[in-house]
């Protein structure tokens with residue numbers, strides 16, 4: 204029994220918040236959740252899910268070209284952006300409904316409005332109602348960053364990109380990370396003239412250099428203009444609606460669409476957190492311990508708002524661990540080792556563990572095995588695009604400490620391969636596994 208209205212009040216119905224609410228409720232807690240936008244959060248509504256569907260949609264362009272070599276006559280095939288956009292939106296609506304249903308089925312009460320923290324055990328809904336809770340969980344995610352430069356507002360972010368009224372003729376994508384490379388691939392395949400502009404000397408900084416070099420080469424070959432070391436100064440809008448980007452190095456770029464993809468800022472402002480004494484880091488992220496608890500003992504946080512690893516499956520694990528710990532009598536922490544990741548660029552990248560540079564900085568005896576090959580499908584398609592698989596091993600026993608792939612279906616292949624790396628297997632273990640032929644994944648057990 205509790206004197207509070209709820210055992211748990213969750214702010215934010217994204218991946219972390221929804222998982223935490225439903226598991227807490229399943230453990231017997233009385234739970235409410237507030238969401239000011241749409242149930243499902245970034246991943247479902249304006250991130251991973253609609254993005255992946257656009258990746259599929261765009262890839263038909265390449266398949267259609269390749270299909271001719273496989274005997275298909277694709278003459279007259281046309282693409283309609285509105286159909287893809289609206290079908291993706293309908294799927295997102297369906298998933299949003301399912302998320303709401305799941306919460307309802309677990310007796311989680313949903314308040315479809317903004318909530319802010321007003322005390323260690325109280326929140327206020329924007330409509331005015333004050334609610335008390337034994338525990339408060341902040342799961343408000345992150346928000347696309349936009350730089351503070353003149354005219355930045357003429358650009359859009361990943362929040363708006365899924366509902367474009369029409370495809371632009373030219374697009375400039377600012378940034379060199381996940382979103383920039385994924386949308387560079389999508390727009391390029393859909394026939395948009397793409398320029399990717401980043402301020403640093405590398406794209407995808409956390410990925411293995413050789414894999415990234417292969418993506419840069421392949422992207423450039425496909426016609427994506429990648430400009431490194433190019434910082435923005437200002438953006439002006441012209442009478443014809445186009446944008447003129449002035450760069451600090453004197454370059455000017457004309458475009459019809461500017462997409463900011465320069466990172467995401469933890470969504471912790473104006474939530475009342477500082478007022479109740481919750482510690483925030485300089486980047487705005489909510490500081491938490493391994494148990495997801497802030498310095499205010501009744502207030503917890505999970506997911507992107509904590510800026511530990513900004514990935515959906517991590518937010519889900521953090522939310523689940525929180526629920527098991529606080530309401531399930533099963534204290535658990537998340538293990539952040541060997542997290543497999545993918546960039547759904549064209550071609551996609553899959554990665555787990557240490558890059559070659561990271562391994563060399565940490566271990567004395569590092570060895571690299573590689574397979575640089577053309578996928579069978581690309582050979583018949585006469586597509587001069589090579590895949591690269593790279594295995595990083597360390598120590599006399601040749602333990603696999605990193606695995607990095609670029610090539611068709613790399614994300615799919617990586618999920619299974621990551622199990623072996625996470626389990627601490629060696630190069631010999633990979634070699635002892637019989638190749639599954641013919642496949643691209645067989646290269647994993649045939650590396651030289």
Ligand code: NDP
Pocket residue numbers: 350377378379380381382383385400401402403404405406407408434435464465466467512513514544545546547
């Ligand atoms: P990322 O953190 O991946 O990358 C940001 C990029 O923008 C970097 O290349 C950075 O360069 C560059 N950059 C930063 N500031 C500027 C600037 N002012 N001008 C130009 N370039 C700049 O951010 P994203 O927005 O792509 O993605 C946000 C997060 O969302 C990611 O961290 C990821 O965790 C998640 N995400 C995951 C996906 C997946 O798992 N497939 C897909 C999409 C998003 P530098 O490194 O040189 O500073």
